[in-house]
Amino acid sequence: MHLYAISIVSSKSSLIWIGTVFGFITTFLLALLFFLLGFEGYELGMSAFTYSLVLETLLILFLVRKFILDLSSKFVKDIFFVGDLFKFFIPLLFAAFIPAFTMPAVNACLTRLDNPEVSISAVNVGFGIFGAVSFTINGCQSTILSLISNGYNYFKIKSFSYFVGFFTLFLCSLIAWINPINNLIFSGLFSLEGELFESTLIVFRMLSFLPPFLVMEQLYVGIIMNSKSTNPIIYINICRFIVLIITLASGILIFKNFESYGAIVGGSAWSITLFFEAIFAWIFARKIKKPNIKQS
Structure with missing residues (x-):
């Protein structure tokens, strides 16, 4: 959520769509992969969800990396x-x-x-x-x-x-x-x-x-x-x-x-x-x- 917030305040809300769609597709593909590997029930669901969430986080971290390290940004508030x-x-x-x-x-x-x-x-x-x-x-x-x-x-x-x-x-x-x-x-x-x-x-x-x-x-x-x-x-x-x-x-x-x-x-x-x-x-x-x- 912190990384998505960075994309919003940086006027790069399109990155949210990229991360969300990537997470959805990754979850589906990982679920299919784990099914082929013999996972069943809650193990399949939790494994697919957990690994897709990690991959989605890494992707959005990569996409907003320039804004995280941007030292030129300044607060205009007190x-x-x-x-x-x-x-x-x-x-x-x-x-x-x-x-x-x-x-x-x-x-x-x-x-x-x-x-x-x-x-x-x-x-x-x-x-x-x-x-x-x-x-x-x-x-x-x-x-x-x-x-x-x-x-x-x-x-x-x-x-x-x-x-x-x-x-x-x-x-x-x-x-x-x-x-x-x-x-x-x-x-x-x-x-x-x-x-x-x-x-x-x-x-x-x-x-x-x-x-x-x-x-x-x-x-x-x-x-x-x-x-x-x-x-x-x-x-x-x-x-x-x-x-x-x-x-x-x-x-x-x-x-x-x-x-x-x-x-x-x-x-x-x-x-x-x-x-x-x-x-x-x-x-x-x-x-x-x-x-x-x-x-x-």
Whole structure:
């Protein structure tokens, strides 16, 4: 992430595409290689992911090497101290911990329900497919923050961000509700069958409405970070955690007589939590003065 940040501030965002595409292709090729070498299951997946990540890091390090060693770059801001950075990043570290805890918390809940293997697999695979389809959203926050800090028109940034969100919503809706497409992806590509197929599709459908709200969350968190006061991010994630616990507890009680019980509990926990995270981001950012803007 540090190397990608260097490429952004150096106005070389095309390097992000090079690194990301290289990482994707490398993961696929390494997975094929390890399969031919006799690797199976989690060993194949973890090996391909780990080695591709190392190679991607080395590639982006090579691509930005000139900017790392560029001694002519100077800060135009006032001199800051380590303590200032510490105060800025502590809320971000806390904010990173709670989202990272979400999947283990959901999985821990699902292990106590019927057919935990199917439930956990469905939630993880469904969320993984959703993440792959909504990859366009992943770079929104860093892009938004970079554009805001460089003085671009806030309303144009907002419009473009929501365009990305609704375009991704369109893609997710096609996959979620058009049978030939979801059969091709879930059954043909991922070889899901029977109950696992049905449960995974339920999870994906529960997540499919989220892209505009994910963009909304990244937009308002970008505004908060641009204000140099990251404490609201702590409050957003505390509220997110509370919603997660309430959703899991209520889901266990409400959906216990439904088919695909575990998938509904896990999928609803993820979708409702991420939805309210966007709402909380808007609540805490709405009173922050929008950045001074200039026409791009």
